[in-house]
Amino acid sequence: MTFLESLPRPFFALAPMDDVTDTVFRQVMANYAKPDLFFTEFVNVDGLQSPGRPHLLPKLKVSDKEKPVIAQLWGLKPENFYKTTKELAGMGFDGVDLNMGCPVRTVVKNGACAALINNRELASEIIEATRKGAGDSLPVSVKTRVGFTTVDMSWIEFLLSKKLDMLSIHGRTAKQMSKVQADWELIGRAAGLRDSLSPTTLIVGNGDVLNRQQGAELANKHGLDGIMVGRGVFHDPLVFDPESPWQQWDKGQKLCLFVKHIELFTKTYRNAERKFEPLRKFCKTYINGFDGAAELRAEFMETKSPEQALKLLKEQLA
Numbered sequence: 001m002t003f004l005e006s007l008p009r010p011f012f013a014l015a016p017m018d019d020v021t022d023t024v025f026r027q028v029m030a031n032y033a034k035p036d037l038f039f040t041e042f043v044n045v046d047g048l049q050s051p052g053r054p055h056l057l058p059k060l061k062v063s064d065k066e067k068p069v070i071a072q073l074w075g076l077k078p079e080n081f082y083k084t085t086k087e088l089a090g091m092g093f094d095g096v097d098l099n100m101g102c103p104v105r106t107v108v109k110n111g112a113c114a115a116l117i118n119n120r121e122l123a124s125e126i127i128e129a130t131r132k133g134a135g136d137s138l139p140v141s142v143k144t145r146v147g148f149t150t151v152d153m154s155w156i157e158f159l160l161s162k163k164l165d166m167l168s169i170h171g172r173t174a175k176q177m178s179k180v181q182a183d184w185e186l187i188g189r190a191a192g193l194r195d196s197l198s199p200t201t202l203i204v205g206n207g208d209v210l211n212r213q214q215g216a217e218l219a220n221k222h223g224l225d226g227i228m229v230g231r232g233v234f235h236d237p238l239v240f241d242p243e244s245p246w247q248q249w250d251k252g253q254k255l256c257l258f259v260k261h262i263e264l265f266t267k268t269y270r271n272a273e274r275k276f277e278p279l280r281k282f283c284k285t286y287i288n289g290f291d292g293a294a295e296l297r298a299e300f301m302e303t304k305s306p307e308q309a310l311k312l313l314k315e316q317l318a
């Protein structure tokens with residue numbers, strides 16, 4: 001019995017997104033419209049267990065507000081998954097997730113993430129090492145896609161044979177990147193396989209969900225335990241609110257929230273622990289849907305530091 005059992009059905013999870021779902025954004029979400037479950041960005045275990053560790057630790061910052069929270073790991077060496085997983089409970093995490101779906105070329109060409117779809121021996125070793133590190137204290141899950149170049153349900157069957165606590169499935173192949181619509185029928189087929197192969201594994205569907213109602217309908221239709229929302233947060237950072245007021249928010253409300261986000265960023269990451277540039281990913285989210293938004297976005301993109309960004313936004317609010 002893990003904490004996953006006590007989540008609502010369907011539960012709504014914030015997807016892991018590199019340079020997006022850090023502790024700062026997770027806290028913003030927790031304050032305004034909290035998902036039932038958080039994931040971190042993916043964190044490289046081989047880097048964490050190397051002299052480069054201090055550069056990666058900011059990705060594992062977490063506060064009590066962002067609960068429950070699962071750390072997502074990626075890498076190549078099973079022993080580093082083991083060592084890292086052993087550390088996670090003490091760092092405040094509630095679970096460990098293995099990235100077996102990221103299709104980015106630099107990652108895949110080294111044999112990690114989605115490349116594991118074609119290397120089941122290593123995938124197996126990584127899952128076993130992680131399970132050993134997790135012991136009885138953390139549930140172990142995998143996030144993946146429905147195949148590498150073509151749909152390959154034998155991969156899903158293989159993962160189900162590992163009796164994971166949870167399996168999150170993005171309804172595209174790695175080759176498809178994000179270029180076509182996610183195929184929820186395939187996610188539904190995976191849930192059917194679960195029923196016969198590993199009834200205790202929770203199945204989470206992912207891909208193109210933009211609001212809770214749509215997610216709940218997909219979960220009901222396909223027999224899923226949970227729904228994971230990624231880019232939907234860029235359209236509506238309050239997406240986890242069943243009655244999100246985001247579309248009614250005015251310029252002042254949106255910019256105020258952006259200011260809070262950036263202020264928390266500066267408070268959280270002292271000494272330039274994290275770069276400012278990725279914060280620009282949120283520009284189109286907060287600076288949107290009001291007169292003059294496009295011009296303000298262009299000005300924001302010229303800013304080079306949180307201080308400059310805050311000055312610009314506060315001038316607009318004055």
Ligand SMILES: Cc1cc2nc3c(=O)[nH]c(=O)nc-3n(C[C@H](O)[C@H](O)[C@H](O)COP(=O)(O)O)c2cc1C
Pocket residue numbers: 015016017018019020040041042072099101102143170206207208209228229230231232
């Ligand atoms: C900017 C960005 C960063 C991402 N980083 C990760 C990551 O670190 N780990 C992961 O498993 N998936 C990552 N993804 C994929 C998302 O978790 C999700 O599977 C994908 O965006 C499809 O879901 P969506 O249509 O709800 O966005 C990332 C996606 C985006 C857009």
